[in-house]
Amino acid sequence: MAKIRKVENKIKLGLELDELPEQLKQKIDEALKDKKVTEKQRQKIYEKAFEEYKKALVEPGESVGIIGAESIGEPATQMTLNTKHFSGVAELNVTTGLPRIIEIVDGRKTISTPSMEIYLKKEYENEEDVKKYTLQIKETNLSEISKEFNVNLEEFSIEVTLDEKKLKDLELTKEKVIKVLNKTLKKLKAEEKEGIIKLTFKSKEENFNELYKAKDKLKNVYVSGIKNIKQVLPVKKEEGYVLITAGTNLKEIMKLPYVDTYRTVSNDIFEIYEYFGIEAARQAIINEVYKVMENQGLNIDIRHLMLVADTMCNSATVKGITRYGVVKEKSSVLARASFETALNHVINAALMGEKDPMNSIVENVMVNQIIPAGTGIPKLVMDLDIKKKK
């Protein structure tokens, strides 16, 4: 064993078992900070920690995959199905529990309740700023900032009266609104007249039906804020203010000058993958699943979640644990066939003349052979002629 490991160390695979891992060493140093210890004692502690560390290592051949799957599957049976959750009095609805785990593990592109936790930079962390930004971030449409919508049949126009107070809260002005309206509306032209915004058709065609339709459309025209953010809720936590949102838009939020980009997160794994890449997505999967488990009061070691996340992200894109995702990519035909859509796998394998090398677990179970895991890995050959030789 020792020899094998030395050779492999050269290509830096796996563990180097010559000394205590740096991380553990740092932890010990941290713990010893305010204690009086002699150098000898310190060395002894290192030694002892290393000893225990070596004892706690996984043994080669351990079926860590199955253990990981069990560790998630077993507590899943105890979880409540409750989709919605309100912790505290006024929190947003966020999918938790089993549905959320299924959603993550499926690798769904659109999730049922996208949400963000936006942290603000230290200098903006006061009540006033928080209130202001809460309003500014939320996606606002015209109807939210106006008092009245009128259809003026005489002049064939729509008149919108804006709510001054709300405009002020959002740091908007009428001019700005008009500018935005002119930019987004193609058929209409907006102007200010006597404090009222007047919208008229660019073309001369006059059709009342069109007019009323335009009015309804107008109500939902986006004016300010960040698209997709349907709701923003400021919450005061121990570490400061957090803006919790319904809907996510990482790209735009990250551009805001007052947002602390280091701490702000989204719960949409695909969005994270798109903007930050696969490593961030992996971490997001781990965090999200862990959050759900913690929420349900279930205890699970992070290593199991890492393994799930790593299998999902192994191909450099986020793949769900479904017949279209991870399972499809397995190298062995029979292992795929034993999951779902058995015949399709066999037929496709036949067309390509695939060869199943019998190196995964199920095929060997199928043909009653020893499985290549755990004690099935070492292969002993006994020389039966040993007596004769002697």
Added chain:
Amino acid sequence: MDNKKYIYKKIGAVQFGLLSPQMIKKMAVVKIVTPELYDKEGYPVDGGLMDLRLGVIDPGLRSKTTGARMTEDLGHFGYIPLARPVIHIKFVPIIYDLLRSTCSTCGKVLISQDKIDAHKKELKRIKNIRGLDAVRTKVKTIIAEAKNTKKCPHCKAKQPTTKLEKPYTFFENDRRMTPVEVRVRLEKIPDEDLEVLGLNKELARPEWMVLTVLPIPPVTIRPSITLESGERSEDDLTHKLGDIVRINQRLFENVNAGAPEIIIEDLWDLLQYHVTTYFDNEVAQLPPARHRSGQPLKTLTERIKGKEGRIRHNLAGKRTNFSARSVISPDPMININEVGVPLMVAKKLTVPERVTEWNIEYLKKFVERGPDKYPGANYIVRPDGKRKRLTEETIELALEELQPGYIVERHLMDGDISLFNRQPSLHRNSMMAHRIKVLPGRTLRLNPSVCHPYNADFDGDAMNLHIPQNEEAMAEAQILMEVRTQLNSPRYGLSIIGLIQDGISGLYLLTKNENIKYEEAVELLAYTGLKNYDKLPKKETVTGRDVFSVLLPDDFDFVSKSKDKKPVVIKEGKLIEGVMDKANLGEGAGLMLRSINKKYGSEKAMEIIAKMSVLGIHYLLKKGFTIKLSETDITKEIEEKIQKILQEADVKVKELIEQYQKGELEAYPGKTIKETLELNILEVLNNVRNKVGEFLYEAIPEDNHFEIMARSGARGNILNLAQISGVLGQQALRGERINRGYKGRTLSCFTKNDLGPDAHGFIRSNFKKGLKPHEFFFQSMVGRDSLMDTGLRTPKSGYLYRRLANAMQDLKVDYDNTVRDSAGKIIQFTYGEDGIDVSKSEGGSINIHRIITETIGIKEKKEKAKKADA
């Protein structure tokens, strides 16, 4: 080398491919020509579907191919030459792709030669780097590219439009193609181009997808059953094959007789239908072939597919012999790693023991006693593998015959190893190795401490027992699966086996300032099997802590907190401060057990757990501990206080409603005012039960048995008592008060738009008093909802688990400590980033603080000792 006796070959790989007509003929031992199965005597007809050359399913007959008797032979294939070719339904989509992406004139792929070469190169590269699945994706894009070409880049021929009318009819320029034409088209595709189309030229020539000969499976896979009336009932496959042969013969006759084209075409279509349903009887556009009774036939695809199909039911799942199943019951007096097995079972299950020069006398005694006297033996096995059953007549013969090299299958005895399992087997602790303990009775017995890992209780649960049948399996079970190796959960690295129920409440009472006589203490300790009482202080009365401490190792140091957050201190094997309760004795958070396991090994830890449990139980036995109805009685003052809490809540709710009606209530952001009101009311009412619980916790005397159980964590909590003798509290449905029923009200006994607590599921009564009708109704609503929830959750989480297990089952740690899948692809460079096995760690990490205190602590002591010396 004389290796013949040993099996040293194994299946190295399985090759997938299509069968060529030549191959089908080569495999076949008989050509099937008649749909008849048996002649008048009931003897299989030659050339029929039950031909004896295809294998035997009747006792007494011999295979005409090998001469083997029933079950000695797997059977052999036959074939039918089809009068006209027929399309294989499973390849229709592929044929369709091929027809559209190759030239109808020259057969080449409709892409220029340069591009073909480029694609070939690219495909090779993809295959090497990303595997076959990526190749399939790439091939799809190539086919899509070729499909849209109108003119062949090779021979410049104009391409016809090809259409598929489901399920299997092809049209070329709106003219129907016969399978013959399809086959001709497919034959044209040159070998060199197949690679680009994702086909293997040796194993999957496209024309093989149009069948010209049909292989007939051996009779052994479609056995007929003889009904009680003596009538034979044939397998579904035989029925279907009969149809095919019949139509095929008619088609042959008509073709040879030169019948009109229409008749031939009709028969051809019929043949196509039968062959199609033979492969798959669930094709979307076809009516399924049925029995005379109207029930659809189960043909090839249905046999393989799904949960009950061959793959999942028979190949990935197996049945075993040497197993037992019975109802379980508790026995705290057997060890944790033992399982009590009924004598009846012990006489049926056997352990094979090989006869050697040294144990022959010993084993002879077993044989002598035979199958009925325990412990005896049921079989002896000769070295050539012949098994001989022991009966009264054969015992003597067997005794004479027995010599080294034989195997005796002797009855199960105390100390044999077995695997014990309870479904659902959700984690590895659902199947552990136990030592056999033969006991009277008819149930399997287990120590209540192992209930938790199995998730078992005794309300009628049944469990399974398996006996490993060779030394290798026994050794593995002992070393890897024994209960003592499973004390820590691989899920979170803490104890998964601990004391439960009486064990906990017993020790709780014992360690809680209890003084008992020395003699009594010794008696209690004697029950645990302890023989050395030196550790017990030699005083007239000893404390409960002293008694408990006797079980602890002498050099055990431990500091922790009990359930009510008070400190627990164990120093040098003595419990100095605090009481023992679930926080330290139970599974899960039980850090004390974890430390004992770490320091003294699993053997010792298991022993200590067992002894503690026995001590606790016997203390309760001596003291007397029950729960009775009067335990839930509460005094008048307490009752009044509870009513006061209720009134307070009522007032608060009323205020809220008033505020709401006056419009003074301010809505939470993102919520309507009504929702805000509901949330507020719910919070107030939910608090009532908690308040009552908290109050009762203080008010009920400490020696109340209900209270003792709740405080020690043995069973139940104080909220249960609050519900029994206090108030039941608010019934919440999906996180809201009950708001459904009639228009404006939940039940007709309330006034409309009543927002008060009673109208929306607040229950003021308790279980002891009994509920009012409306309260009962509300509670039933919530009860039903939670039943629904469990019912819906179980299959969902089961599927999630299956998917996870299937995706990750091949991941294992390699010799270089990387985590790899079956193909050797690296998933993690180091397992969990640090290579620590969770079940060997302490809650998932190395406990630095313990190590530090251990090292420094020892030093300090030594220094102290030095000082003392000086």
